Amino acid sequence: MMSMAALLLVCLFPLLFMNSCEAQRVLSDAAEAGSQSSQAPLLPQPQTFTMGLDTASVCSMFVFRTPQRSELLMKAFQHYKKLIFGHESRMKLKSNCVKGVVIIVSDVSTTHNLYPSLETNESYTLTVSKSGYATLKAITEFGALRGLETFSQLVTFNFTHKLYQVSNTPWNIIDFPRFQHRGLLIDTARHFQPVTNIKRVLDSMAYAKLNVMHWHIVDTQSFPMEVRKYPNMWEGAYSFWERYTQEDIYSITEHARLRGIRVIPEFDIPGHAASWCAGYPDLCPSSTCTQPLNPSKNLTFEIIEDLLKEVTGQADAPPLFPDRFLHLGGDEVNVTCWETSSAVNRWMRKNNLDSYEDVYKHFVQYGHRVSESIGRNVINWEEVSNNFGNTLNSNTVIQIWISQINIANVVRNGYRCIDSYENHWYLDWHRTKWQTVYTHEPCKFVHNKDDEKLVIGGEVCAWGEYIDGSDLDSTIWPRAAAAAERLWSRRDVNDIDSMEPRLASFRCLLHRRGITSSPLQSDARREPFGPGGCNMQ
Incomplete structure (x- = not known):
């Protein structure tokens, strides 16, 4: 049987292409279907999401990966690694932890001077489980940037155990801007x-x-x-x-x-x-x-x-x-x-x-x-x-x-x-x-x-x-x-x-x-x- 998270991904994916006041009417019922009993600890709040009750540790050898060649994403990975991992982690975790994020972009620029525009699609989906690789999918590299920011806000440092973790896993997020x-x-x-x-x-x-x-x-x-x-x-x-x-x-x-x-x-x-x-x-x-x-x-x-x-x-x-x-x-x-x-x-x-x-x-x-x-x-x-x-x-x-x-x-x-x-x-x-x-x-x-x-x-x-x-x-x-x-x-x-x-x-x-x-x-x-x-x- 298809899970609620998977059902949301299938049913709401067309909304990734809607960037106006109009899309909001469609999403109200979807939010209810997503069992959102509380707010996500994110700003801005994603369009729709589900979250669980587990806490995932982050592996010591955490990596960002993408199958595409993208100068913009490579620089973004460096930038977000510095933002997310500001403390020295004492725990050397190799398994049963979040190993990294795999970023898949369906429309990658072939140039090194890609600029965003009013029409740029900034939608993304993000899934984070208790272990293995998180998955970030986007139409464009700029959508991937928005998803990287969301992921960065999910990661926190546990000062007691001196390790990084993600609360409320598993996460399933479908997101895009209301306004361009x-x-x-x-x-x-x-x-x-x-x-x-x-x-x-x-x-x-x-x-x-x-x-x-x-x-x-x-x-x-x-x-x-x-x-x-x-x-x-x-x-x-x-x-x-x-x-x-x-x-x-x-x-x-x-x-x-x-x-x-x-x-x-x-x-x-x-x-x-x-x-x-x-x-x-x-x-x-x-x-x-x-x-x-x-x-x-x-x-x-x-x-x-x-x-x-x-x-x-x-x-x-x-x-x-x-x-x-x-x-x-x-x-x-x-x-x-x-x-x-x-x-x-x-x-x-x-x-x-x-x-x-x-x-x-x-x-x-x-x-x-x-x-x-x-x-x-x-x-x-x-x-x-x-x-x-x-x-x-x-x-x-x-x-x-x-x-x-x-x-x-x-x-x-x-x-x-x-x-x-x-x-x-x-x-x-x-x-x-x-x-x-x-x-x-x-x-x-x-x-x-x-x-x-x-x-x-x-x-x-x-x-x-x-x-x-x-x-x-x-x-x-x-x-x-x-x-x-x-x-x-x-x-x-x-x-x-x-x-x-x-x-x-x-x-x-x-x-x-x-x-x-x-x-x-x-x-x-x-x-x-x-x-x-x-x-x-």
Whole structure:
């Protein structure tokens, strides 16, 4: 007779290919069938699982194995061995123990530069018995990464006997993300973050199965990034050393790739751009009124086009940001500087533009045309949709931050949407409790099945006005983990009382892995006084 675990594997395997709100309805009954009388000690909670009552020891010669040749998996094995086995084991076990994990991937890349995408299948199944080899199966290498993280959370160290073990065996897990886009925004314009800090953030994101780092790399206050065609652009950096070379950026996107994380840069057009003028003053309407960008100079549009081409590899160099999406901002455009500029008003008359909103729209459309010409899709903030609605390119993705109900409006108009509602998912609002983050539901106001499919995910945002290297980790964690579960696990996995012990355990896991997470019960932290260079704090 087929076991309950095997039956679940057969019946639920088709769900591995469903990455939307829609799949959640199917899984509720399956969870009941899986005899889930308690929560798994995992974060985020898997889609469905069964667990037993035995405790398995881990063999001394534990190994990761795969029949496929995969550079990404080989590096992942090294990484996870260091994460899992941090203590010296006294027991030399060779039998009746977990010998290792066999990883089987059905779609292995034949190249060494495979990057994740919005469509990447991150599903996996994991079985762990009391002895022998655990089995991890995935469609892609990135799905295998998610399964490796799950396995790593199952292994604990027994300090009494000084050996590693897995509780509650046998395990049978079927897992995949509810949403395709599960992001974290970091802001290196309001405060510079060294490369080592960014890579540490990427490490911690992988522990929670977040898969997008939205890099708000430039803003009003600073432009820290090297642009080779325009070498004066990073004159807008806070200091000579608070900058990113293109080699730095390559190393960050590669670090992200090895953890299954996409990096999407944001270049805000036309607002939040005063720092662009430090190296090229003509980009501003005037020396005393510095943003939005100056439309009356051809140089403005030349730099926008050349910048986007350079970062996407269209300028005879590998792409700094290989992802198919670019974030072009479009938020908080204050037109006062345009109103007071005679040059801008002459340019408007010459180009038959009747209002300053038309100028705003001109910038948005220009950014979209350039992006489309280089094979990139655009993400814009909510205001772009509020102002220009159905006139946008159909591939546009709108990121909501002001009004959650606008998610329903955006998807009803046929556009894809990312949820970052500020009242719940802005991490720089450090009085926001993890419970508030956890109970926020992206599909709350979306009731049509077809519309639900257009909600591709969400992002928590760590805006940098009051975040520098001293409080980066503690501002993000553990609250980002609450959002990570909302974006990965089933919709009905939302009980605060059940989440709290798992979140506490995950916080401790972060600490063991070198990530300084804030206490669950505290919202206090020290913070820098405002934007500025490191030596100004």
